[in-house]
Each structure stands twice: as C-alpha cells, then as structure tokens.
Amino acid sequence: MRRDVITEATIDLGAIAHNTAVFAASTTAEVMAVVKANGFGHGALATAEAALAGGATWLGVATGAEALELRAAGVTAPILSWIHPHDGDLAEAVAADVDVSVSSVDHLASVASSGLTPNVHLKADTGLHRNGSVASDWPELVRRAREFEQYGRIRVRAVWSHLISGEDSEAEATRLQVTRFETALALARDAGLRPRLRHLANSVAALGTPVTHYDLVRPGIGLYGVEPDLRRTYGLRAAMTLRARLVLVKHVPAGSGVSYEHDYVTTRPTTLGLVPLGFADGVPRTAGPFAQVWCAGRRFPVAGRIAMDQFVVDFGEFTPAAGEDVVLFGSGADGEPTVGDWADWAGTIPHEIFTGIGARVRREHVGLPVPANQQRGEA
Numbered sequence: 001m002r003r004d005v006i007t008e009a010t011i012d013l014g015a016i017a018h019n020t021a022v023f024a025a026s027t028t029a030e031v032m033a034v035v036k037a038n039g040f041g042h043g044a045l046a047t048a049e050a051a052l053a054g055g056a057t058w059l060g061v062a063t064g065a066e067a068l069e070l071r072a073a074g075v076t077a078p079i080l081s082w083i084h085p086h087d088g089d090l091a092e093a094v095a096a097d098v099d100v101s102v103s104s105v106d107h108l109a110s111v112a113s114s115g116l117t118p119n120v121h122l123k124a125d126t127g128l129h130r131n132g133s134v135a136s137d138w139p140e141l142v143r144r145a146r147e148f149e150q151y152g153r154i155r156v157r158a159v160w161s162h163l164i165s166g167e168d169s170e171a172e173a174t175r176l177q178v179t180r181f182e183t184a185l186a187l188a189r190d191a192g193l194r195p196r197l198r199h200l201a202n203s204v205a206a207l208g209t210p211v212t213h214y215d216l217v218r219p220g221i222g223l224y225g226v227e228p229d230l231r232r233t234y235g236l237r238a239a240m241t242l243r244a245r246l247v248l249v250k251h252v253p254a255g256s257g258v259s260y261e262h263d264y265v266t267t268r269p270t271t272l273g274l275v276p277l278g279f280a281d282g283v284p285r286t287a288g289p290f291a292q293v294w295c296a297g298r299r300f301p302v303a304g305r306i307a308m309d310q311f312v313v314d315f316g317e318f319t320p321a322a323g324e325d326v327v328l329f330g331s332g333a334d335g336e337p338t339v340g341d342w343a344d345w346a347g348t349i350p351h352e353i354f355t356g357i358g359a360r361v362r363r364e365h366v367g368l369p370v371p372a373n374q375q376r377g378e379a
C-alpha cells in the first residue's frame, strides 16, 4: 500500500482473466462477463478488459448508464444492459450500440421508437418471477417483436432468461426452467423470429450445468473468484484483497469497554488497534461479533461494534506497529479470512460484501497492464 493510502482493495486482474478462461474452457458457448455494479465492486472497466483478455466476447450490465460508461471509456465489445424503465428513452444507449433487454410490450414499443434499429434480447420469465415476460404474455411479445423487426425498427438478436438458483448446479428448478425456455424459443420461432443467441446460464450453471449453456453463458460472481457451486470447486482464484493500515495502537487495562455501547469489554490487559474502515466502506456492522482480521500472519478478533468509519481489533499480547497492514479478506491461501467468511459472519452472500465496498476505498489494479484511462477512472 502507498504511504498516503490507509484503505485499499487490491484487485488481481490476472485472476479475473484466469477465471474467465475457466468459464471459456467449460463451454463451447460464448462468455458474457457480467460487470454490473462496478464489476461487483472490482472496477467495471478494468474487470471488463481483464475478462475480454481471458476470453469473454460479451459484457453484461444492469443499466444503460453502466453500459454508456464502458462505451465512453472506449470499450467496443458487444454489451447487453437489462434494467430499463418501462417507457424509458433508450436512444442514447442504442446510439452507443448497446443491446437492450425487453420484457414487455411496453418496453418493446419504447425501444422500437428510438429511430434506430436497436439489438433486442427478448427476456422470458421461466420461473424467477423477477424480470422477463411471463408465459401468458410471451406469444403477444414475440408477435409484436416480429412486426417491429419487419418494419426495421428493432433486430431481435437474442432470446434469454435467468435461473432461480445461483448456487446449485443440480437444482430441480433448473430442469423445469430449461423446459419453459425451450417452449419460449419455439414460440419465438413460430412467430418468425430467428435470434442468433439463446442464453440462460449464470456462474453456477455455466460451470456445472451444460444443458443451460445454449449459445452464451453469463458468469458474474465466479469471475471474481468466488466458487459458486455448493457441490464442487473449479479452481477459481480470488481477485480482491481488502486491507487497511492501522491508524492507532494502544494498550488498555482489563475491564475496558470498546466501541459504542461497550458490547465488548476486555478481560485482560490488552493491545487494541484501530482499523480505518467501517460500514460506510461496506464492512458489515452485523459481522462485528464474529469477524476476524489477518495481521502479521495471524487472525485477531474484531472488538465491539463496527462503526461508520472505523472498528477496533483486539490483539491480546501482540503489539502490531502503528501503520501495520491488516487484511480483512483475501484468497485465504495463507489463512486470512475470505469474502465468504465475511458473508457468513454478516449473514449474507459475497456479492453483497463486494458491491458494498465504498468509494473511499482505493482500488489498486494489479496483475495485467491497465490502460491509463482506466487508472484515472477507477482510482
């Protein structure tokens, strides 16, 4: 860490490229790297470049604004964005050659009025009941899509859907969803549509459920090195290490209450260290009673409540130097906690830990050359 930096997420772009290659090797389909939410907190642009270097041919984001950010930075790979207002003006995204997802006839009508010929991915709801068109609305959606296509007002590039399970490659629901997806594809075909791409798989399915692969898979969490499958591992490498520099070290007597409301009281004379990261930086407050950090080759417990900007570590008889590095999570290879440990301590999933990491935490990209414009954009 640089001397003037006290909190940093180091992101190994080599790991992201490696993980992308693992996905590419597990399928004959194309790989769409999902880099929504600032690349799950890893930096959208740097992550996108690393994934493209690792074999991805598409990028996936949630919003039009996220897609435009990538375009503005010079990314030319095909991009799909999938969350839009039902009557939203998507002209800017479409003009930037961003493919848009359409889940309803309302969506379709507004997309078709862009004055251009947007590439559309028609989304079927095969059971998640989140985005996508339910089966009863699907025949009308594909019929209208074909009409607009014939008028040259859209091009239907894909039919797609999203899986219910993000953690079980053998989930019962997946088989049912594949069947429903097949029905949606057949109806699209009957309506005269000939989409070049069909896509369904998230990380877990891309690695473990070949029947879901079709023409393209859409890994997110696995790119960042979290093994998605409850059943087995695939040699994915953690990309992010979150660390901070101790800003204060002090000795206190037994019976010292630590942090707000004194939930934690020292039972012996001990050494406390102050870590300048808090819940405003995405360190979950609920993890406090269970969490540990890694310092000088050992784990030490968090003492008392995690505050907005800082928390305290109980070092016991060990006295770290002020300014010493503390790792919150990393690959786990040396014994340090992982993002999965923090997720468990907080009762959540790694996705939420990653995406909660705030703007105050400097992102340092290593492991692959990063073009200058990315360093500026994501410092």
Ligand SMILES: *Cc1c(COP(=O)(O)O)cnc(C)c1O
Residues within 6 Å of the ligand: 034, 036, 082, 162, 166, 201, 202, 203, 204, 218, 219, 220, 221, 222, 228
């Ligand atoms: C987030 C997301 C993904 C990636 O899912 P993971 O389980 O993180 O691999 C894929 N597709 C869609 C539509 C998503 O929203």
